[in-house]
Amino acid sequence: MKAVVIGSGSWGSGLAQVLADNHVDVTIWGKDEHEIADIRDHHRNEKYFPEVELNHDIKATNDIAVVKDADIIILSVPTIAIEDVCRLITPQLTKKTIIVNTSKGFHPETNERMSCVIRENIPAQYLSSVVSLIGPSHAEEVVLRMLTTICAVSLNEADAKTVQHLFSNQYLRVYRGNDEVGSEIGVAIKNAIAVASGILSGIGYGDNTKAALITRGLAEMIRYGTAMGGRLETFMGLTGMGDLIVTCTSVHSRNFQAGYQIGKENSAKDFWEHNTKTVEGVRTAKVIHDIAKEKQIDMPIVDEVYKVLYENKEPLESARDLMSRELKPEIN
């Protein structure tokens, strides 16, 4: 089995190391020459993990021809780049391949889920199926081989099983699922809620606030996700509640960190001017806000994140407005 990881960032490096640990022949392809040279020559990815020595069996290249005879291709780039990398690899493909999606969010213009974007851009003769490998997993912990569980979600059970077995080991346990809609929506929405969690922490609120945010954030995820066709039980699992918890509570989360800065400064201005990191929740908040408005789905937390990010609303005012809404029963 030959695997190629597209993307030499934090998650691409983390997943390549899992495969190398599992004795799979794995190469990382990246467009960033410095990241590739660092992995290839020094077995490090200093930009993301300054202290970590990666598995020496990971190969790395800038040459996209590496995907030619791959059995499995793992896409580990931000959602805005998924269509580009599909177009880049397609002319190289010579046989049916499993494409693994690991990105969390929606297409930048069409707002489609990642599996749909991949199916639209990789011709059927080269695509066995799309499997999304998603769940609560910070790369910073996976590279240190800390115990982690994720889910291989696909409409093709055989390919989901292949991915499950390929990635599972003593520190990474991979479950299997087939609710593509629910899982992809769950891991996308959790990023927008994690921005809210960071904002509230940045303001200075404590654990009661975080528990409230996670619980009511889950209610919004379920309301939106089931309206879009996801199954209720999916949102109680790794790609729903699991990923929501880790992203809302972890210092590693870039979505949480972005929100924290915004909450501390009581403004998103500085974030917009200086952010260079992958913060998927920022665009996701806009997508969910726009679609929920059109479909009349009540999403008060996501709406306030949207207003802070895109309408210059002060986070303190947003928190006050959330607390002073009409009083309601808990289950709705």
Ligand SMILES: NC(=O)c1ccc[n+]([C@@H]2O[C@H](COP(=O)([O-])OP(=O)(O)OC[C@H]3O[C@@H](n4cnc5c(N)ncnc54)[C@H](O)[C@@H]3O)[C@@H](O)[C@H]2O)c1
């Ligand atoms: N980092 C994590 O812990 C983690 C965990 C699970 C899922 N994810 C998801 O994985 C996706 C990738 O995130 P990441 O954390 O690896 O981001 P990152 O910022 O660490 O790395 C992104 C990589 O993609 C490359 N890239 C960007 N645009 C590109 C393009 N057009 N063509 C080719 N390469 C391009 C960059 O050079 C960089 O190497 C995101 O959707 C994220 O939500 C991340």
Ligand SMILES: O=P(O)(O)OC[C@H](O)CO
């Ligand atoms: O760093 P974040 O906020 O993009 O989160 C990374 C992963 O999605 C956590 O599961």
